Amino acid sequence: MKKIEAIIKPFKLEEVKEALSDLGIEGMTVTEVKGFGRQKGHTEIYRGSEYTVDFLPKIKIEVVLADGMVDSATTAVVKAAKTGKIGDGKVFVYPIEEAIRIRTDETGEKAI
């Protein structure tokens, strides 16, 4: 099993979710994160003080899936999340050693 972790622009969440659903992926976990990268932030001014906000709101999607699904899933995510503009984000692939469904105690690929 692998985990695909995608950092994407927030307004792309719906599209990415649908792309994954289309592949038959039924579960995922989503986190609000802040990203720092090539995409520049903006400046905020409060009375006398000026702050540069480097960290931009991003969404992290985590999907655990069987090894065989990794390629099609990453391709689908990349396609759905792309705008072609800087700051589109990344996909990372991690090894996973075990998965358990809490409700049923099922393990391995049956659990995801």
Added chain:
Amino acid sequence: MKKIEAIIKPFKLEEVKEALSDLGIEGMTVTEVKGFGRQKGHTEIYRGSEYTVDFLPKIKIEVVLADGMVDSATTAVVKAAKTGKIGDGKVFVYPIEEAIRIRTDETGEKAI
């Protein structure tokens, strides 16, 4: 070392935390996440518009521990988090290559 990552229902946090403490696990990191899976969301209506909320609030617990602890810890988490109803969540196990305690520079299992 391994990392155990559990996605659970929010109101089970206290119980899972205690189950892990009972095993002598003294540290963990918790994140508020949103989950998408078999458990259905709900519908919200704002005047003319109806939205289906697919993403349900979940809690992600991450614990890094020695290899030998993995089985007892996953069992404890599964037991504490189970309600038997859909949406109970998952436990994933990841390999970890190194851990460092920032305060003391200790590394490896001493660091966790």
Added chain:
Amino acid sequence: MKKIEAIIKPFKLEEVKEALSDLGIEGMTVTEVKGFGRQKGHTEIYRGSEYTVDFLPKIKIEVVLADGMVDSATTAVVKAAKTGKIGDGKVFVYPIEEAIRIRTDETGEKAI
């Protein structure tokens, strides 16, 4: 490639970010998390009820980088995040199998 994940005290974020920038690391992802560990929480009292807050606000920084960068990066993070007081946090290192830049479809170390 590896992922370095650091759990640090919130007010150390700026310093850690700068330490990583100084190494030429241009991207990272930050999440607000709650930590449970040796550092004690505090007590809150609301009229008749007293609650112990065990979970303290922490910041999780995730950086994916080339294998050769791992040592210098962990050292830099540890140095920048250290206060020497309990609760300074941890650094964990994970294996990563693949990385893709969504905007360009670049993969591997070029993607990060």
Added chain:
Amino acid sequence: MRKLLKHLPGLAVAGFTATLLLVPLSSPAQAPTPSPTPMTAGTPAATAAAPAASPSMEDRVANLEAYLSNSAGPKTIQPASGPGHNAWMLTAAALVLFMTLPGLALFYGGLVRQKNVLSVLAQCLGITGLVTILWWAFGYSLVFGKSFNNPFFGGSEFFFLHGVDSAPNTDYAYWVSQNVYSMYQLMFAIITPALIVGAIAERMKYSALMLFMLCWMFLVYFPMAHMIWGISGFMSGISNANAGIKAIDFAGGTVVHMTSGWSALILCFIVGPRLGFKREPIPPHNLVLTMIGTGMLWVGWYGFNAGSAVAADGIAANAFMSTTLATAIAAFTWAVLEKVLRGKASVLGYCTGAVAGLVVITPACGFVNPTGAVIIGVVAAVVPYFAVSVMKPALGYDDALDTFGVHGIGGTLGALSTGLLATKEVNSNLKDELLRTLFLSQIEAVCVTLVLSTVATAVIALVVKAILGLRPSADTETAGLDISDHGEEAYIS
């Protein structure tokens, strides 16, 4: 006490039969058809004194002087509203609405968990709508009418606010338009049931709550308000020479706070505690909202207390002063108690103390001098403080937002303190005869209120439970009432 016992059966009978029988029968017949012969004073554009014959210069000047002093004008001149008094009562009525919307809604809303904040707001909003309809149709008349000539219910002459126009109803105010007076009193009728919400927050079905409140208004609020404030009321010590109990209650210690507080206690017993109560932490989700609500309650309460003079006169002025002193001192005392007993003064402590001060001074504010107000301020913090932080945990009921601890205990305390501290130097309506037995009368009034509130609440709650059930399913409660009862989330980022 004899008088009390003698009237108890009447009270019960009146409570149930008047409601169930008289009201529906008499009302549809006469109310919605517009009056064919309106009182001639009823054309409010001519609020001026329209001389019956041609009043003498002496009478005309006496009428103007009566306006200044808020007293009855000469008989030769028809009563009309006066601008200074009307101005204050328009303001006061708006202020009392402000106490509920959004004041109390925020005070309570901040104290619940995030998943239930909208349910509290919806309860306040729903009660506002429901009570307005009841008040328009029957309530005002049942409280302030007099056609029944009854100590427990008023009359049917004002059903559907029939004949309630801009001329004063001189039973209650010499110089304030009756339509404003009726709306001012409506605001009291709205906030009282809304206070109960605090005790059963986060766990009662919305439909059950609304049905409960519908019944509660008829069985508790309308009779209690008539008994205390109605011209023929059973416990209306000042205005009814034949009152069974000669009690006093300036702005609603018994009518508002004791009824809601004691009903809250019973209701929270019957509904039962929140899931997870005492097992998991249930901290307030937003204390800033609670503090905003406290500020609004305090400011709005000036309308409640000083407005209860139904004039911008010296008694209103005194009520303003005593309200300010008692509230600020209660807030401060509560914080000092926390600091001394637990090491830290909290924002929730200040807010709770302020509300407790407001509650306890309510029945007394038009009757006590600054020294009395200061004493009340201190007592208002000490007693509820222990009620909330010692008694409640000891007894183990889940009065979620402390409606009983603050309003029930506080209202009772206020009614009793009023008996001890009221002075005729502040309010010349307090005759020596009344004052002589006042403390006893206050105890009697407390007992009547307490019994009526608790018994009626128990009956209503059990009936509603049988019909609709009181609580949502455990799953629904765990998910939060906002989504399950209202289909909304409070905050989406």
Added chain:
Amino acid sequence: MRKLLKHLPGLAVAGFTATLLLVPLSSPAQAPTPSPTPMTAGTPAATAAAPAASPSMEDRVANLEAYLSNSAGPKTIQPASGPGHNAWMLTAAALVLFMTLPGLALFYGGLVRQKNVLSVLAQCLGITGLVTILWWAFGYSLVFGKSFNNPFFGGSEFFFLHGVDSAPNTDYAYWVSQNVYSMYQLMFAIITPALIVGAIAERMKYSALMLFMLCWMFLVYFPMAHMIWGISGFMSGISNANAGIKAIDFAGGTVVHMTSGWSALILCFIVGPRLGFKREPIPPHNLVLTMIGTGMLWVGWYGFNAGSAVAADGIAANAFMSTTLATAIAAFTWAVLEKVLRGKASVLGYCTGAVAGLVVITPACGFVNPTGAVIIGVVAAVVPYFAVSVMKPALGYDDALDTFGVHGIGGTLGALSTGLLATKEVNSNLKDELLRTLFLSQIEAVCVTLVLSTVATAVIALVVKAILGLRPSADTETAGLDISDHGEEAYIS
């Protein structure tokens, strides 16, 4: 209708030329230099009746009685403000400001997404500043002056508030200081354009919005306010015997709600829908803010409606009552409709219903009795409910926060209901002659308002589009207006 058609060209010409020509020419000449010979009544410290000669005792007492009844004093005594009426209007003016800052700002601010909440607040604040400057310089005079002796614009005598001091302007109020009256009316001039913001929230450039509002005040608000409320106004049925259309509008159903609502509709067509509209969910980011705003709007609206009597008299009292009944009943009815049709009563439903009730009762509140108010309350929920939840989705325009559905539809409904339900028993200013043709006059007034608002809005919007463009870039809109237009974030944790 003949009268209407006859005046249409004049209306258009007046609208454009008076604004573009008269105003700038006549104003700088006379206003900012302090008056060398101030009206002697203008020393407001002596608000007392300063007898011209030495008035008789009869006149002096009659003057005092006129104060009580809010009528004209005897000619021998110079008009001065009276404390009760002034007290209420000071309060009412503050309440109407409270409706916008922070009331409406919160009501709207809670309904947008988090990234745009500050832009809504900035729009409300910016409009407040801009309109105050316009009002001071020209607006008050164009609406309430009479030197032009014109049905569409008032006069130039009050440019820069010249001569507007503490003495009453008896064209509009016998006993209220003109400076307070001018500020009271300013608050109306502020909230009206601010209402439009709801339709184009989350997607209009700040600079374009401000320029739009600047023009809109001259072309729509000032002429409409003069037409309805000016002493020489074209549709001022009560005060102008020569009015072309003898319509009535107690507190601004046409002037405030129809103008803003219909302009909002046109503007949201021209601006176009939000990015992602109908494709992605755009839920309110904070319904607690919306509910706070609703409470503040409701409370403040008492200043708006009861204040429109410009006195603390019986008509103000009646307006208070009818406003309360209609609002509470509309809120409750909306929630009942939701419960029946969709299964759940929502907080947003209660809030929308309350605002709809307030809107629809506005033109009627000083003219209808309790029964009328209750009828209006029900209608005020039912019609806007379907406008917002059926008509809007069907037609597909993006009236983001339902300014058209609530204020446009509601204001129109209010103007028409007033024609049906107004009764002289409530307000003796309604003469039989006026009442006979009232419903027709109201229809005519509705048509004039609707045409003026929509045509002028279309013209202004297209001009502003040509000059500045109406919308930010797609990227900017996606990132949110708070950062791009104001350089701030609302919440930082």
Added chain:
Amino acid sequence: MRKLLKHLPGLAVAGFTATLLLVPLSSPAQAPTPSPTPMTAGTPAATAAAPAASPSMEDRVANLEAYLSNSAGPKTIQPASGPGHNAWMLTAAALVLFMTLPGLALFYGGLVRQKNVLSVLAQCLGITGLVTILWWAFGYSLVFGKSFNNPFFGGSEFFFLHGVDSAPNTDYAYWVSQNVYSMYQLMFAIITPALIVGAIAERMKYSALMLFMLCWMFLVYFPMAHMIWGISGFMSGISNANAGIKAIDFAGGTVVHMTSGWSALILCFIVGPRLGFKREPIPPHNLVLTMIGTGMLWVGWYGFNAGSAVAADGIAANAFMSTTLATAIAAFTWAVLEKVLRGKASVLGYCTGAVAGLVVITPACGFVNPTGAVIIGVVAAVVPYFAVSVMKPALGYDDALDTFGVHGIGGTLGALSTGLLATKEVNSNLKDELLRTLFLSQIEAVCVTLVLSTVATAVIALVVKAILGLRPSADTETAGLDISDHGEEAYIS
């Protein structure tokens, strides 16, 4: 200036000795025992004019006319409160409380970081309680009493509000109950120290703050308020013919804003900057709260400014107008400055500008005409804008929420502008003789205020530092004051 220098030692001596010696000695002896022979006018229920003998018809009508014009009634008739004036002052007092709770608390609370928001609310609440107790016991008497017959402190006759009942104190108001007046003035005494909180927010120990405020009231506020407003005050230009400095201050430019602003500057120097100041960003955590607070401050300020007429007369009316104009124009000007100089108009800019406008118009509002108010509006934005965005960064002190920049600079500016723009056409109390030297007198008053505030603050701060220490540990400050000082978190999701 001579007069000024001559009185300086007296000022210092009075400040310290009167406080430390007279007050504690004289008070316990006479105050808490209820008066055995109350003033007969003291039965406030009879606020009516109770004729001493039997006054003539002429006098009775003259008395009624005096009520209308807010002037002194004939000697034959005992003074009593009048409904219109009392109505407005009840409202105004509530509005001024609203400025602090929750207005200022939100304005400041939104500007701090999330971890410190409750500490700001607790400071506002704590000050409210503390100052109320001081005011009741000594403060009102030290400011508005006259038994000391002293230019720096009032008297001891009203200690514990003894004898303060519903009859007017005609030294200060002909027609307003003294108890309302005393509470109205209490609200000023509450908000003034609360303003200082802004300068040292996020880093001062709660206990140290409270001790500081306790001393500051006696050494700065009470003497300053007596000097400016007391009937025997040192700088009371209008009411004291023997005033050392014949200055004017309508609603508190010196007493409220200069004292708090200059004290804030000194205190923030002594306390030192926040940890991380200038090294890490410290942005406001919730600008929506700040905007709500701004709206509440603005609305409440009408009570502050128009209420300072202590009547609903023409001067109150003028104050309402000038306050509105100056505030809206200052808000708008500030935003225009931002737009021009930095490209974007911000919500915080609008809010800061509005507060600056309110501050600067405060001393002038009852003395200037619309043109004066507009000029003040523009100046009120420009000068504090540069103080806050250029001078503060240049000098490098950490005036966290700009108390000095807005209230210190703004109050000073207001006092001086009042000297230039006050006109007797607006306020006939301004005699030619007073106006002739007014600007000089204002400069002198500014100097006295500035010196007294800064010196006393430095002394108190150093004493408190020695006793309790001013700051929490670095760890505590980093964790936030909410948890460490109050044991609570503001938001729990």
